[in-house]
Amino acid sequence: MVEALLLGLVAFIAQSEYALGTSLISRPIVTGLLTGLVLGDMETGIVMGATLELAFIGSFSVGASLPPDVVTGGILGVAFAINSGAGAETALLLGLPIATLALIVKNIYNGMFIPLLCHKADAYAEVGDTRGIERMHLISGIGLSLTLGIIVTVSYLAGVNMVKGFLDAIPEFIKHGLSVATGIIPALGFAMLARLLINKKVAPYFSSVSS
DSSP states (O other), X not given: OHHHHHHHHHHHHHHTHHHHOOOSTTXXXXXXXXXXXXXXXXXXXXXXXXXXXXXSTTOOOBTTBOOOOHHHHHHHHHHHHHHHTOOHHHHHHHXXXXXXXXXXXXXXXXXXXXXXXXXXXXXXXXXXXXXXXXXXXXXXXXXXXXXXXXXXXXXXXXXXXXXXXXXXXXXXHHHHHHXXXXXXXXXXXXXXXXXXXXXXXXXXXXXXXXX
């Protein structure tokens, strides 16, 4: 129970960027370290977090487009893998779909609650109440952090034994294939990053730097 609460706290802090500004503590290489620290295996947490970081290296918000939630996926993927005594490939196997599911929760939150807070902020703006606008900003960010922190806590409590049973049921040849695929994932991450950065609008700047 204590571990679950601490993991929820890690998720809450990492997600607080929405309220307090970007500090990159949400990246898997950081949350992996903190998850390993909570579970008493910091070295494994760092290794798994670094592996997930390479997979998610191109996952950044662009405009209204949101990538899979690297915080929830990173924390739960690493936590379940450490508890199962598995390797980094298991953290990837679990982290990627969990991150995608968490994105659904974020989209629901952003679609249902953020507009209400924005309208309230508009009302404060009309009367010049800057403190009210600040409150709406903090409530929106902290509300999301709290929501996902609770999800991490509940998911860890409910899913440890379930995930262990699932992993034990996977045939050995599939586990070996996942282990091999782990070496390919970083290339995919860098390809995503290159696709994000290199296009006809910014390519001339890269060319001028290299020359």
